[in-house]
Amino acid sequence: MDCLVHIFERLGLEDLVLGVPFTCKSWYKASLDPLPWKVLNFRWLNLHRRISFQNRFQREYRLDKFSFLGLLRFAVNRSRRSAVEITFPSSHFISLNELAYVSDDWAQQMKGQDPVYGSQVRRKDAGNLVYRPDLCPSLKILSLPYKRLLEVDKQIAQFMPKWKDLEHLNMYVNPRSFNQIIKQIGFHCKNFVGLKTKGPISRQEASAIATWLPKIKYLILNYSYLFKESLMMILEGCRELEELDVTDCRGLDVDDDILKLASHIKTFRYGWVSPMKTIEYGCSKLSYFV
Numbered sequence: 001m002d003c004l005v006h007i008f009e010r011l012g013l014e015d016l017v018l019g020v021p022f023t024c025k026s027w028y029k030a031s032l033d034p035l036p037w038k039v040l041n042f043r044w045l046n047l048h049r050r051i052s053f054q055n056r057f058q059r060e061y062r063l064d065k066f067s068f069l070g071l072l073r074f075a076v077n078r079s080r081r082s083a084v085e086i087t088f089p090s091s092h093f094i095s096l097n098e099l100a101y102v103s104d105d106w107a108q109q110m111k112g113q114d115p116v117y118g119s120q121v122r123r124k125d126a127g128n129l130v131y132r133p134d135l136c137p138s139l140k141i142l143s144l145p146y147k148r149l150l151e152v153d154k155q156i157a158q159f160m161p162k163w164k165d166l167e168h169l170n171m172y173v174n175p176r177s178f179n180q181i182i183k184q185i186g187f188h189c190k191n192f193v194g195l196k197t198k199g200p201i202s203r204q205e206a207s208a209i210a211t212w213l214p215k216i217k218y219l220i221l222n223y224s225y226l227f228k229e230s231l232m233m234i235l236e237g238c239r240e241l242e243e244l245d246v247t248d249c250r251g252l253d254v255d256d257d258i259l260k261l262a263s264h265i266k267t268f269r270y271g272w273v274s275p276m277k278t279i280e281y282g283c284s285k286l287s288y289f290v
Helices: 002-008 015-020 026-032 052-060 068-079 096-103 124-129 150-162 178-188 203-212 228-237 256-261
Strands: 039-041 083-087 141-142 168-170 195-196 219-220 243-245 268-270
Touching: 015 026, 015 068, 039 068, 068 096, 068 243, 083 243, 096 168, 150 178, 178 203, 203 228, 228 256
Parallel strands: 039 083, 083 141, 141 168, 168 195, 195 219, 219 243, 243 268
Antiparallel strands: none
16 A cells, blocks of 8 residues: 555646546555645646546536636645645636635635535545645645736735745746735745746835845746846845846846856856847756746
C-alpha cells in the first residue's frame, strides 16, 4: 500500500480524480491517503464545457452538474489539511467562495447555505464531496489565475493571515489590493520568500515590497510597467534577493546605478528577450512559478 501511495504522489489531478479510484479496490484505498493530494495543480485540467474531463467527472461521481468549487472541495478534502501547493486554472474566473474554501473563512462564507456539493450527489462515496473543515493551513505555494472577479481582487488580503506558512505567491497580474496583500504577508507569513506578479509597479507598490518583504529572495516582475526609481527602491530595501527578473519591463533601462545595487544578486534577469530584440541576461528556472 505504501508503494502505491508513493507512486500516486507523482500523478496529476486528472489521474487521481478519474483514473486511480476506479481501477480496483486497492488503488481506491491508496488514493484516500492524503500524500498524493499535497500538490493540487488544476492548471492543466481542461475545464471548458462539453470537454471530456467535465463529462467524465459528472458521470463517474453521478452528478447533475459540474462546478469548479465542487472539484476544489473534493481535492482539498482528500488532502486532509496537508495540501502545501494549490495552482488555480489560469483562465478560470476564481470566485470569493473558491478562495475562501482554502482558508478558514469558508465557514463564514457558507453560513445559511447547503454545504453539499450541488446538493445533487447520489454516489455512496458522496461523503468525500460534502464539506468538512479540511482546509489548507499548511499552504506554502499559491498560484492565482490571471482572471479574477473584482470582489476577489479587493479581498485577497483578508486571506493572507490564514496561510502563515505561505512561502511563494504567483498573482499573474497586480490586484487592486496589492499593497494590502504585501502588508499582510509581511505581518503574518514569516517564511515568505517568493513573489511573481506583473502590472504597474509605482512608488507605492515598490515601497510596499521594500518595507514589508525585506527578506524576499525571489522576485519576478517581468512584463511590468517599472521605472528606475521604483526598482532602486526595491533593491535598496530587499538586500537578500537571490533572483530578480525584470525582463521586458516597460519604462526601465538598466544602467550602472541599478547594476551596482544588484551586484549581490546571484541571478539578475533584465533586458528585452522577445524574438525581435534580444539582450544578454542571466537566467535560471524557478520551478515553483511554472
